[in-house]
Amino acid sequence: MTLSADAKTGMLLSTALISVDIAAFVLRDNKLQVLTHSRPDTDLPALPAGRIEPELDSCLDNTAERHLLTLLDTPPTYLEQVVTIGNDFRDTRGWSLTVVYYALIPPSAELKLGTDAEWHDVSAMGETSTLAFDHGALVKQAMERLSKKVQYSTLPLYLLPETFSLSDIRKVFEALLGKAPPMRSIRNRFLSDNLLQPTGTMRYGSNRPAALYRINPEHEPRLFNRLYHTTAS
Amino acid sequence: MTLSADAKTGMLLSTALISVDIAAFVLRDNKLQVLTHSRPDTDLPALPAGRIEPELDSCLDNTAERHLLTLLDTPPTYLEQVVTIGNDFRDTRGWSLTVVYYALIPPSAELKLGTDAEWHDVSAMGETSTLAFDHGALVKQAMERLSKKVQYSTLPLYLLPETFSLSDIRKVFEALLGKAPPMRSIRNRFLSDNLLQPTGTMRYGSNRPAALYRINPEHEPRLFNRLYHTTAS
DNA sequence: TTAATAGTGTCTTTAAGACAGTATGTC
């Protein structure tokens, strides 16, 4: 450990004992995946994480985004702080503290070349941890927040590509919760209040083509005042 | 600053630059108040706050509760982490980080003797800060979370004394939001699902007496799946 | 009896959900 060395330079916060960990979610092949990478100090893949760099980061959100961008070529469409976990048992070295974020990544994002970044199926993360440290538990907490919030917000949109159909929204629910509200309800909700803009284009397949939409750029992520209950756990 | 001294002893987290700040809310005279105390290093009153003590605290929640109990004789009925704020501008000394909590305190709680703890009207906290450091902004953030959550959870109950009437619940909304849902809606919501137990006792006044209830001890704080919309801002 | 607050009955409204039916593309 380089604690006293760091401290002497005054960079007290940039130590191994305080970190920012990010669960970056993407939807690929209708499956929810989380960004991992390998680290020299552990065999299992780990979440993107790292120290606060006082010189580089003016706030915690910056720290999170900076660490993400070491592995990804695009910034997240949505970034939210989940919780800060601090205790004396998550790290064998003693008290440690991590600020946990989750990020929603559009499927167009690419892993940076030259890194060992990988997408890791969230469903494959069973009981026995497949991630380093307590990162499995952190992903779980982030997932719980996301799974809840998806039911009363426009968040599902932020996992989609720039243009998408209404059924694509339904697939987000399916991937995250294993079940989805009826299309009727999705249409009512997302076609209200000018949340979406029709692109005028269609997606063709071996069936009736689907109208494509994009997020109305006038709108920030927003909350509704009811949860879908068909998706309640 | 005693940064290097602290760091040399290995107590890296127990420094002035990382703290836990608590906005402890109470309802007195139908007004929302927040717990403050005076500190030697500032003129304005400050929130209860302090360092993590690795020897005393096994997790952050403990730290928050420990600092609260230096000023109060009773633990909070509800404690929740709001957010962690970390940036390079909230403290003139440079990067600093604080984990912000809010606590709901029952009106039966008493300030500890020998402390300079005080209740501070939240409504009196206008633009010009009446609290030390950025504590006014922290209270504001905690209030925003509480004001929202009160509309879709059983949280209003946790600001009430052990026994209370249904109109008392309404008064919580009134104090927090300036407006309240109709009694019809409050009754429908809070008398459902055995959330409350009738005490069998009444509160008498110069009017029809009110039936008194207590929280059903079987129930943890819980969320509903709709917001009241009469209280929407 | 009146003032004051407690509590009920009942109709309306809002948004979700069930479900049947129609539309429009490819093959």
Added chain:
DNA sequence: GACATACTGTCTTAAAGACACTATTAA
């Protein structure tokens, strides 16, 4: 034409809200 998926119409349901009404105490 069959098929698959997109989309619409319409009735039901759950819970909030409006509002008029009744109830029960103290003074």
